[in-house]
Amino acid sequence: MAAPLDDMFSLCVDAGKTVSSVEVRFIDNLKGKGLFAKHSIKKGDIIFTERPLVSAQFLWNSLYKYKACDYCLRALETAEENARRLSGNPALILPHPELCRVRPELHQACPQCQVLYCSSECRQAAADQYHRVLCLGPSQEDPDHPINKLKDAWRSMHYPPETSSIMLMARMVAVVKQAKDKARWQKLFSHFCSRTANEEEEIAHKLLGEQFRGQLALLQSLFSAALYDDHLNRWFLPEGFRSLFALVGTNGQGIGTSSLSQWVHACDALELPAQQREHLDSFIDQLYKDIEKETGDFLNCEGSGLYLLQSSCNHSCVPNAEASFPENNFLLHLCALSDINPGEEICISYLDCCQRDRSRHSRHKILRENYLFACACVKCEAQADELDVTSEEEEEEEGEAEGETEGDEMEEEMTDV
DSSP states (O other): OEEOOOTTTTTTBOHHHHHHHEEEEEEETTTEEEEEESSOBOTTOEEEEEOOSEEEEOHHHHHTTOOBOTTTOOBOSOHHHHHHHHHTOTTOOOSOGGGOOOOGGGOEEOTTTOOEESSHHHHHHHIIIIIHHHOOGGGTTOTTSHHHHHHHHHHHHOOSSOOOOHHHHHHHHHHHHHOSSHHHHHHHHHTSOOOSEETTTTEEOGGGSGGGHHHHHHHHHHHHHHHOOGGGGGGGSHHHHHHHHHHHHHHOEEEEEOHHHHHHHHHHTOOOOHHHHHHHHHHHHHHHHHHHHHHTTOOSEEEEEEOTTGGGOEEOSSOSEEEEOTTSSSOEEEEESSOBOTTOBOEEOSSOHHHHTSOHHHHHHHHHHHHSOOOOSHHHHHTTTSOSOOOHHHHHHHHHHTTSOHHHHHHHHTTOO
């Protein structure tokens, strides 16, 4: 049965375009809902764009001075500032500075807590939606403030690379607390899958097992101390908190923004004489080599968000669509990777490119532990006769971990929601 894309999605999506191109259908009790094409979609087409209901920058990412708008996650450094920090070269000069679209003169801070925004519009949107509840005022740097205690506890359990944030859960609470129509927002959040286990497949989320009970109890206690609200009392009880934790862990879409990346794409689009093009490409190639040597893989402002329509997309190890953030903010573009026929399901991959290249057994291990299902896509079905062995990369990772203590292993597991 197809679900109408009514005003439920008007908060987030260009609804007119979306209704004409896709529909949400219930598939079965195991897969739940899925997103399907209503008309032909060509490779490269933008299927839809969507804003998140809530989003938040990762806590370590923010602590390491990746400056992002507190509302839309737009990178606040200019491309040149970003390149200087990442390359470790404070004297670096980027050519074509006019291609940088960051406008520092528009940036604003919350007058109470000094949290930064890319514009007055974002500052007002944050205040209207969640920031009045979460603003720490002069206690922004106070380690004893309940919200800072919650952040510190999360960081101590969840080291980079980050894939989720307790502050996404905090913003869900803050949005409901500030909302005039609290029931409407609770209904919106209820559309996201929040099961903590898949009983039919006998799969439990890897962070909700017995070995993490103490850590979850601590987070629940700190979460309640910082944010408790009678309207949401279920979210603060043990099982409700576990469900909220699972909701964020399984539905949170990673967001990456970069003023440097946006500048590079703008450079790529320039029409230049051959010699100038070669010189610019060489400069950019060397810049990325310098950045890799100095900073490694951590290039972007990173966070996660809850996207109502995008969350309807099921996984495939051979996806026909992918999400990207070309506007240097939280606006998600879902783009077609191949031609999609009317009635065909639109699938993304919950795995990154490297993970998709691993063995079927390795892919299933990641998907079962993080998303509570065993994949049955065309690639997995074609490899069904393979032996249940891990990929070479995973065997190496597991071999390196053998010497760790049990406590270290638990801490490492806690870093990958």
